[in-house]
Amino acid sequence: MPHPSLAPALALAAACAAAQALAESGAAPTRPAEGGATVYRQVMPDGRIVYSDKILKGGKLDETITVEPPVKGNPWTTEARNRPSIPPQVEPTQIDRVNSVPATGRRKTLEEATSDVIRAEMLLEDARKRRQAGIEPLPGERTGNAGGGSRLNEAYWARQQSMEKEVAQAEAALKRAAAERDTLRSVR
Structure with a gap:
C-alpha cells in the first residue's frame, strides 16, 4: 500500500496513463468545454480502483479528473495558455567596488x-x-x-x-x- 502523501501523485499518473490508453484504444472520452479529457476514478465492489472515461456499473465514483490535452508542437516555442499579466520588474543589486586599502601607517606607493x-x-x-x-x-x-x-x-x-x-x-x-x-x- 503506497504512503498516503503519494496518493495525489499516483492518481495523476494513473489518470494520465488512462487518458493515454483511451487515446490509443480509439475510445472517445468525455470532453469538457476546455478541450481536456475527463477520467473517472472509481472504486469497484471488490475493492479494485478503476480509471475510465465512463462511469461503470457497480462502481462508486471516487474522483473526477480532467486531463489537459498534450501541447502540440515544440514545447520550448509554444506559448503558455495562462500567461501572467505582471510587467517585468528590475531590482538592481547595489555593488560597491572597493579598491584594496593599504595597511595603516603605510602610504601607497x-x-x-x-x-x-x-x-x-x-x-x-x-x-x-x-x-x-x-x-x-x-x-x-x-x-x-x-x-x-x-x-x-x-x-x-x-x-x-x-x-x-x-x-x-x-x-x-x-x-x-x-x-x-x-x-x-x-x-x-
Whole structure:
C-alpha cells in the first residue's frame, strides 16, 4: 500500500496513463468545454480502483479528473495558455567596488597608485562596453500597441539607467585614482 502523501501523485499518473490508453484504444472520452479529457476514478465492489472515461456499473465514483490535452508542437516555442499579466520588474543589486586599502601607517606607493589608475581605466572600459552591448532590448522589454509596432517598457529603461549608473561610478573611481596618483607624483 503506497504512503498516503503519494496518493495525489499516483492518481495523476494513473489518470494520465488512462487518458493515454483511451487515446490509443480509439475510445472517445468525455470532453469538457476546455478541450481536456475527463477520467473517472472509481472504486469497484471488490475493492479494485478503476480509471475510465465512463462511469461503470457497480462502481462508486471516487474522483473526477480532467486531463489537459498534450501541447502540440515544440514545447520550448509554444506559448503558455495562462500567461501572467505582471510587467517585468528590475531590482538592481547595489555593488560597491572597493579598491584594496593599504595597511595603516603605510602610504601607497606611486606604482600601486598607477596600478589603481590602470585598473580603474579597465573597469570604465568594461562598463562602457556593457552599456553599448545592452542597447538592444532583451526579450520581455517591449510592449505591443494597437498600431502593430512596439515600444520599450519600464524594464528596458531601468536596465539602461542601471548601466549608465555603472559607467558614472567607473568614471568617478577613475578620477579618484588619477587624483591620488597625481598627488603622489607631486610629493616626489
